[in-house]
Amino acid sequence: xxxxxxxxELETLGWDRLDVILVSGDSYIDSPHIGISVIxxxxxxxxxRVGIIAQPDINSPDDITRLGEPGLxxxxxxxxxxxxxxxxxxxxxxxxxxxxxxxxxxxxxPDRAVLVYTxxxxxxxxxxxxxxxxxxEASLRRIAHYDYWSNKxxxxxxxxxxxxxxxxxxxxxxxxxxxxxxxxxxxxxxIRGLAYKSVAAPENCVLLPSLEEVSNxxxxxxxxxxxxxxxxxxxxxxxxxxxxxxxxxxxxxxxxILAQQEIDEIYGLPFERRQHPxxxxxxxxxxxxxxxxxxxxxxxxxxxxNFCAIAVHEGxxxxxxxxxxxxxxxxxxxxxPEFKGYITDLGGPTANxxxxxxxxxxxxxxxxxxxxxxxxxxxxxxxxxxxxISLMQKARKIPGVKKIFIGSGIRYDLLQHDPGSGSQYxxxxxxxxxxxxxxxxxxxxSPKVLALMGKPGKEALIKFRDDFNRINTRIGKNQFLTYYxxxxxxxxxxxxxxxxxxxxSNELKITPEQVQIFTPTPSxxxxxxxATETDPFTMEHIFVEKDPVNQQKQxxxxxxxxxxxxxxxxx
Numbered sequence: 001x002x003x004x005x006x007x008x009e010l011e012t013l014g015w016d017r018l019d020v021i022l023v024s025g026d027s028y029i030d031s032p033h034i035g036i037s038v039i040x041x042x043x044x045x046x047x048x049r050v051g052i053i054a055q056p057d058i059n060s061p062d063d064i065t066r067l068g069e070p071g072l073x074x075x076x077x078x079x080x081x082x083x084x085x086x087x088x089x090x091x092x093x094x095x096x097x098x099x100x101x102x103x104x105x106x107x108x109x110p111d112r113a114v115l116v117y118t119x120x121x122x123x124x125x126x127x128x129x130x131x132x133x134x135x136x137e138a139s140l141r142r143i144a145h146y147d148y149w150s151n152k153x154x155x156x157x158x159x160x161x162x163x164x165x166x167x168x169x170x171x172x173x174x175x176x177x178x179x180x181x182x183x184x185x186x187x188x189x190x191i192r193g194l195a196y197k198s199v200a201a202p203e204n205c206v207l208l209p210s211l212e213e214v215s216n217x218x219x220x221x222x223x224x225x226x227x228x229x230x231x232x233x234x235x236x237x238x239x240x241x242x243x244x245x246x247x248x249x250x251x252x253x254x255x256x257i258l259a260q261q262e263i264d265e266i267y268g269l270p271f272e273r274r275q276h277p278x279x280x281x282x283x284x285x286x287x288x289x290x291x292x293x294x295x296x297x298x299x300x301x302x303x304x305x306n307f308c309a310i311a312v313h314e315g316x317x318x319x320x321x322x323x324x325x326x327x328x329x330x331x332x333x334x335x336x337p338e339f340k341g342y343i344t345d346l347g348g349p350t351a352n353x354x355x356x357x358x359x360x361x362x363x364x365x366x367x368x369x370x371x372x373x374x375x376x377x378x379x380x381x382x383x384x385x386x387x388x389i390s391l392m393q394k395a396r397k398i399p400g401v402k403k404i405f406i407g408s409g410i411r412y413d414l415l416q417h418d419p420g421s422g423s424q425y426x427x428x429x430x431x432x433x434x435x436x437x438x439x440x441x442x443x444x445x446s447p448k449v450l451a452l453m454g455k456p457g458k459e460a461l462i463k464f465r466d467d468f469n470r471i472n473t474r475i476g477k478n479q480f481l482t483y484y485x486x487x488x489x490x491x492x493x494x495x496x497x498x499x500x501x502x503x504x505s506n507e508l509k510i511t512p513e514q515v516q517i518f519t520p521t522p523s524x525x526x527x528x529x530x531a532t533e534t535d536p537f538t539m540e541h542i543f544v545e546k547d548p549v550n551q552q553k554q555x556x557x558x559x560x561x562x563x564x565x566x567x568x569x570x571x
Contacts, residue, residue: 001270002030003040004051005278007066019048020179021070023121024135025079025086025113026100026287027279028054030272033291035135036077039175041269046176048072054279055101055108058116061124070129072182074121075175076163077135078113080287082521084149087111090488090517091548092149099290102275103283111149114138118161130164130182133157134175139168139313140523142195142251143228143242144211146221146531148520153215153531156242156249158195166195169313170299172266174255192234193255201241201248206231210243218532225528226536232312235365257319257362264325267296273336293333294345294407297326297391301349302357302372302381303411305443306454306525307489307518310349316366318348318357323391327398334400341402346395346433352410352425355387373413374454383418385425392428406433412440412464413456423467430471434479440464441484444492445503452491452535452542453526462507482514487555489518490529491542494550497557504558515558517551 004010005028010018020043024036031037040050051070056063079086079100086109087095098106110116114137121131141147141157158166165188167174174193181188188194189202201207208227209220224242231237237253258266273292275285298320301310326346333339348354358372358381372381395404406429415422429438444450445458465481472479483504487497504510520527528536533544545551 001044002028002272002276003037003044004067005053005276010051010067013049015049017049018051018067018070019043019072019183020050020075021067022050022052022075022077023056023064023117024052024054024077025083025109025117026054027102027108027282027285028052028276029100029285029288029291030274030276031288031291032267032269032271032296033294034080035170036075036079037271038266038269039075039134039171041271042172042266043175043179045269046179048179052276054276056117056120058110058120064120065124069125072179073130073132073164074128075132075134076114076117076121076138076161077133078137079109079135082137082140083109083111083113084147085519085521088149090519091552097286099286101283102279102285104286114141114157114163115161118163122162131161132178133161133163133166134168134171136309136313138166140309140521142166142168143208143240143249143523144214144224144244145522146520146527147522148527148530153211153221155211155244156195158197158249159244159247164196167193168195168251169193169254169315172255172258172262189250190252192252195249195251198241198248198250199246201243202239202250205239205241205250208240208242211245212243218534222528222532222534222536222539225523225525228523229312229525230368233316233365235363236368237365254315257315257317260320260322263299263319263321267321267325267329273333290344290407293339293343295326295329295333295343296348297321297346297351297354297388298348301353302361303350303353304371304374304454306452306529307486309521309524312523314349316372317361318353320354323387323394326391327394330395330398330401334398339400341400343395343401343404345407346392346404347406347408349408350411351406351408352385352388352414354391356382356384358382371454373411374456375451376456377414377417383414383422385415385418385421389421389425389428392433396432403435404433405435406438409439409441413460415467416460416463426467427471427475430468430477430479431475437480437482438468439482439484443484443486444489444496445500446492446496449489449492449496452529453486453489458503465508483508483510483512484514484516485512485558487515487517487558488545488551490526490533490544491535492518492545492554493543494554494557497554501558501560511561512558515555517555
């Protein structure tokens with residue numbers, strides 16, 4: 001069921017007014033992979049009348065006013081990707097393509113889309129209902145943060161945009177609680193997962209260094225991020241407050257983890273898995289090729305890679321769907337007329353984190369003094385691939401399914417710490433779920449750089465490569481690995497990239513094609529390193545390559561067919 005996006009659809013439904021209007025920087029794809037669609041269906045399922053305005057024209061009132069004014073609130077999101085990441089490369093060059101825009105041309109998503117859309121609403125509705133921010137751009141910019149594109153510390157996007165409220169994280173439950181509170185005139189200040197503005201800080205809150213302090217003192221910025229990061233757990237998280245001039249940003253503790261039945265209900269909502277016809281008439285979106293027949297099995301990630309924002313947005317506790325829920329979704333997909341028999345992905349942030357989690361985390365929350373996987377897997381995490389093996393086996397037998405691919409990548413080090421089922425999972429992966437190649441992301445080979453990334457050492461990669469090749473030889477398949485690497489991560493020098501080139505040439509015997517320059521995105525540990533040139537865990541100074549020319553040189557070293565160039569020495 002598509003949510004309405006035109007006046008004609010409202011008339012067909014017999015609605016004279018919507019309760020909630022959601023505004024998105026993406027074209028409207030009705031899919032469980034698209035946050036604005038999920039939130040819309042959750043609200044609709046609860047009885048609210050919800051409409052969507054996708055990629056409104058910012059130079060005209062026509063789009064933003066076509067559904068009228070909502071009775072409860074506006075919901076504003078930049079889309080599935082931070083708009084600055086969507087619009088610019090790591091070298092700050094404009095991107096020509098946008099997979100979430102009709103026709104694929106990057107001409108519909110404005111820079112800092114959340115700010116632009118909020119201002120657009122207020123331009124045509126002066127004293128309107130509350131404007132509520134959500135999605136990845138708002139979630140990761142909810143406190144004072146380093147912004148790579150302006151090269152400065154920016155305040156909370158809630159103040160920057162002049163919106164009323166911000167829902168961070170997945171917002172499944174918090175959006176319903178906010179809608180109910182607004183509908184009944186209740187106090188909103190205790191809603192979990194909510195950020196708001198206040199003239200005073202609440203009692204018993206954790207006070208972060210102010211915007212002024214973090215802007216002028218890198219040690220205060222590090223301190224602020226540590227407090228922020230350690231209070232994003234649903235069990236132990238405290239109320240945070242950060243002063244912005246005369247007012248405070250207040251962040252309530254994160255929403256509680258969902259029961260499995262609640263997650264199943266969300267993914268059982270009536271998604272069309274198509275682009276809305278109104279927008280499809282403007283051109284197809286490339287993103288649909290990847291997500292239309294893709295299945296999410298779980299949320300969250302306990303990998304905590306320092307360059308990744310999943311821990312801050314989805315959380316460090318993995319929550320998974322029931323086997324029945326996943327299989328039912330595959331059956332629905334298999335019945336779609338356009339389905340050709342291929343599931344493009346069965347996974348999540350990392351495919352092989354389904355069906356197990358640390359029992360202590362599920363009772364008391366995450367540890368603040370250690371990580372689940374780095375520098376090696378914690379003994380409290382009982383790694384077990386049996387649930388995923390069972391799910392994959394049953395999914396393969398569903399009528400109409402020819403092949404299920406694992407497109408979301410795996411953590412190969414987990415296999416090596418699962419003596420009970422790790423090897424069986426890899427064999428099933430090679431035999432049934434790969435079509436020629438499997439993507440893995442070692443990112444680097446330098447112990448120093450990997451430690452700053454929070455990634456396992458190259459020894460785990462070599463063992464996995466050998467196991468992968470051995471299994472493929474045994475089953476008679478000619479399959480290979482595709483490796484992803486990062487250049488110019490904080491702490492990485494030309495010397496480190498020269499060594500990486502030797503490693504991939506001599507040990508892996510490849511010339512990588514997938515090398516990306518590190519992009520400092522909001523609210524990650526690696527971005528803190530980039531901004532402060534400091535290792536926030538040891539407080540030692542680290543080298544950070546900030547010159548775009550030299551960043552590109554680091555990348556080119558690994559991409560060269562032969563290592564013939566002598567790059568300038570850098571400390």
